[in-house]
Amino acid sequence: MTAVCNPDAIIQRINQIQATLPPAVRLVAVTKKLPTEALRAAYAAGIRDFGESRVQEAIAKQADLADLKDITWHMIGRLQANKARKALEHFQWIHSVDSLKLAERLNQISEELGCRPHCCLQVKMVPDPPKSGFELEELWAELPALAQLTHLKLVGLMTIPPQGTAPEAARAIFCQARDLAEQISQSQQLQIKSLSMGMSGDYQIAIASGSTMVRLGTILFGPRPD
Numbered sequence: 001m002t003a004v005c006n007p008d009a010i011i012q013r014i015n016q017i018q019a020t021l022p023p024a025v026r027l028v029a030v031t032k033k034l035p036t037e038a039l040r041a042a043y044a045a046g047i048r049d050f051g052e053s054r055v056q057e058a059i060a061k062q063a064d065l066a067d068l069k070d071i072t073w074h075m076i077g078r079l080q081a082n083k084a085r086k087a088l089e090h091f092q093w094i095h096s097v098d099s100l101k102l103a104e105r106l107n108q109i110s111e112e113l114g115c116r117p118h119c120c121l122q123v124k125m126v127p128d129p130p131k132s133g134f135e136l137e138e139l140w141a142e143l144p145a146l147a148q149l150t151h152l153k154l155v156g157l158m159t160i161p162p163q164g165t166a167p168e169a170a171r172a173i174f175c176q177a178r179d180l181a182e183q184i185s186q187s188q189q190l191q192i193k194s195l196s197m198g199m200s201g202d203y204q205i206a207i208a209s210g211s212t213m214v215r216l217g218t219i220l221f222g223p224r225p226d
């Protein structure tokens with residue numbers, strides 16, 4: 001594994017991985033806990049999509065990287081209601097919309113700010129108590145209300161298999177998420193075009209199952225510092 005913060009190694013690694021991805025799959029480089037040097041190296045390798053899981057940490061990095069004007073910032077971690085405004089001020093994508101209540105809050109603040117962020121609904125395809133996200137029944141029940149939130153671009157689903165899921169089971173989960181996206185689009189309530197699925201350990205399976213956005217950290221940068 002490449003060492004964190006060796007820019008040449010990061011660039012080489014990103015080029016290698018990027019070359020294996022289908023052109024239609026968007027690579028979001030997950031840089032939580034990494035120093036800005038690692039983000040600069042990724043930028044030099046052509047990365048323009050960065051994923052962070054904490055709002056405050058991302059804001060600090062954005063200030064450091066203010067000279068890099070064409071970055072798209074993706075919020076991928078659990079978002080607390082009291083951070084919603086800051087998140088909307090600092091991210092163009094929110095992958096972790098995990099409840100109707102949060103979606104409604106984001107919608108209201110987006111109206112106030114005059115922004116229209118891209119959002120993914122985080123869904124739990126199988127029960128997974130430690131994680132947040134919509135359960136399937138809940139999602140279908142709340143879809144009409146979600147479809148009213150016109151200040152959000154609700155264009156995606158995000159899903160993460162439970163910790164320790166075996167590859168074949170992960171494949172089934174990703175395929176179910178893909179089918180769910182199709183069913184939602186067919187219901188004409190939302191048009192789901194993006195599937196945010198796949199991390200370092202399972203992104204190849206996710207891509208084979210229809211993922212359009214992979215969120216990769218460890219495989220690009222090496223193990224994260226604690």
Ligand SMILES: *Cc1c(COP(=O)(O)O)cnc(C)c1O
Nearest residue numbers: 030076199200201215216217218
């Ligand atoms: C940390 C994180 C990732 C990246 O995980 P790796 O295994 O390091 O690729 C992707 N998605 C989310 C939601 C994460 O929190």
